[in-house]
Amino acid sequence: MRLLSLTTVAETLRMAAPYACAAVAGVWAERAGVVQIGLEAVLLSSAFASVAVALATGSMVLGVSGGVAVGVALSVLHAALVDRTRIDAVVAGIAWNLLAASGSRLGLRALYDSASNSPSIEGFRFGPTGNDGWQVLARVLCDPVSWLALIAILVSPYLLERTRLGLRIRAVGENPTAARAAGIEVGKTRLVALAISGAIGALGGVHLAYDQHRFESGMSAGRGFIALAAVVLSGWLPGRAALACVAFALLEAMQFVLQDLGQASRAVTVVQALPYVAALVALGLGIGRRSAPGGLGKHAEG
Amino acid sequence: MAEAIEPRIELIGASRRFGERTAVKALDLTLEPGRIHALIGENGAGKSTALKLVAGLLAPSDGEVLVGGTRLDEASPRAAMARGIGMVHQHFMLVEPFTALENLILGAEPVRESPLSRLPFVGALFGGGRLDLDAARREAERLAAEAGLSVRLDARVSELSVGEKQRLEILRVLFRGAKAILLDEPTAVLSPLEVGELYATLRRLASRGDTVAVVTHRLDEVVRFADDVTVMRHGEKVHAEVLDGDARAHEEATIRRLTRAVMGGDVPDATARRPIAEDAPVVLELTDARVDGTGSRGLAGVSLRLRAGEIVGVAGIEGNGQRELVTALAGVAPLVAGRVALDGAPLFTSHGDAPSRVREARRRGLVAVLDDRHHDELVLDATVADNLVLGDLGLAMPGAAVDADEAALSSRRFERFAVEPRDPSRLGRELSGGNQQKVVMARALDRSIRALVLGQPTRGVDVGTARVIHEAVAEVAARGAAVLVVSADLSELRTLSHRIVVLSEGKLVADLPPTATDEALGRAMLGAYTEAPGGSR
Incomplete structure (x- = not known):
């Protein structure tokens, strides 16, 4: 197995999906001016919900819907909470993350009497079986959740830049006071943006769970935070944020490939740290630095 | 409708x-x-x-x-x-980051109809929601021509x-x-x-x-x-x-x-400036000062000497270096070249960082008031009382009793400028613009001053308060300080200044007496007029 093979490509795409979804979800929230560090919570809760619904109904499609519904609900609730109570969005985000981590553990115990994972689900199994590079790649390319995620990510720039809704969301994110003076309902617009954010983020969570064919405690594993870094790195542009996530996934995929090659353990440790170091360096160098939305975390005044 | x-x-x-x-x-x-x-x-x-x-x-x-x-x-x-x-x-x-056109249509965006727009949900998102910028531009250009307003529709607002x-x-309202x-x-x-x-x-x-x-x-x-x-x-x-x-x-x-x-009654006459002593020494001196501009040419080599007791007004069309002049003298913006001297000793050169510049300026008695009070002078979410002493308290050791001093200082300034409403525990943002400016001026003028630099000291301030501020500024000058006033209000400059210099494209292009006509000043502002220092109209 070589470092850059079809397998690496397949693994990169597979791993990029949750990151990219979370990052684009972050872009939608923050372009609307809502600080959303609860992406981790969105991933985790939607992963859990999708598995729970899939197990309860036996329908994988309903499982996806259930996951998306929970992601949307959580994000909309976040926006409403921040807008109505003027609670600090960072604090709220931390609370969501803690709540999702403990809540999903509680759910595992209550529903499946397990501390670590749910029973397995069928998920979507399309494409050839086998472990050849092309077979792995074909399976990734046949995954409906990935397609949904891809479509959502691809239409995001169009929606944000070219539509009335997008213009209003950006206005509310850059200067809520001015947006309100222009007759835009700031709170409502933010709710809509966060609903979209939640739906896209939830696709990432669903992807995680369906990819593993079960829910595992803490399976989001910090992806929501890496996604936040990608948001900043991209200068709050959805396409670039998704690309940053693909680059990150590539580093991670290579790390697995290296592990498989059985390299010396020390080298593996270094490689494992690589994606994170790369993210830090990129942030530190301010690559593609563009300032944050001017109204990030601000409410309409006056 | x-x-x-x-x-x-x-x-x-x-x-x-x-x-x-x-x-x-x-x-x-x-x-x-x-x-x-x-x-x-x-x-x-x-x-x-x-x-x-x-x-x-x-x-x-x-x-x-x-x-x-x-x-x-x-x-x-x-x-x-x-x-x-x-x-x-x-x-x-x-x-600010939007283009003029985007701002114009915000909240009343024309959208393009298409077959997609008839679909439920998808239609709202894509079809019916697609911005029709061409239609917006046509309408905006028509209205602009009608009302005689010229606006670059494709420029970002931050560049306007x-x-x-x-x-x-205004165009937006008409739109x-x-x-x-x-x-x-x-x-x-x-x-x-x-x-x-x-x-x-x-x-x-x-x-x-x-x-x-x-x-x-x-x-x-x-x-x-x-x-x-x-x-x-x-x-x-x-x-x-x-x-x-x-x-x-x-x-x-x-x-x-x-x-x-x-x-609500008769008004005392505007304060006349006091005469300057014959032998008054030079207090503030700028030599070929150059400052990088934000969105403008900045300051392109300004030399100016202010004597003790002298009030010099700076006129000019907004964006011709006034802001850079004030921020440089406040120590906030760095000099790219040239220098500023206070009482004959160098104060700013092109070296040094902002905090040490500001500290040094404060220590030697150069006090500056920047023109954007919301950004640069006030903490809007702090109380009026706190804003009145902002930056004037040494670093107190924990537990040191500074509270009493602070309160005394704060209330003295509050009373002197009669800040309204009469409640120092209000937040800065709850005050009207004029009263916010009173807070800013009350704080600045109560310091020990060798040279005073003011950016738009009475912008948005009523006649009565403006008089109070002018009187206070004249008094500071009478005590031997040099004063530089940048203002867009020519009558203010006439009331206060001993002479008026004009900035155009970052350079001083005229030095006129306060009696100069609007026309003479206006010509100088447009860069079409130069006169030797001390020239008459």
């Missing part, structure tokens, strides 16, 4: 309370279509609140607002727009000059189909030339039947350009008159009459 509205607006016995405070008391006011109505009064007299009642941005606590004879019962920006009323706020309501931003705001346009202190930020252009535009709108109302502090422009004037004092209407040809012909007398109404 806006076309159907007869834009006569009436306030009938309208009051507006904020908690315990009554901002507007039983006000009767009628704005007639086709006329320019000026609303004047001191800071905190209730002018802006009255304007917001008219605009339908605030609901009256008592009384009613009639637009074209029908009661305005919902107060919100949307409701006001639906009624054909548009407001241009004192602080522009523009989204202040005057251009204001024209964009909404408004038949009534209300402006809150529109001329506070404009150069004399732009003021004339603004009123020409407003006159054009009025003459086609629109209703125009303006809140302002400048009485000369009221007399020159308005048809009706209403004077407010402590929330009540105290005077109203129609400005006919006679009132205009006797401009001086009319201004005096209006000033009395604004102040």
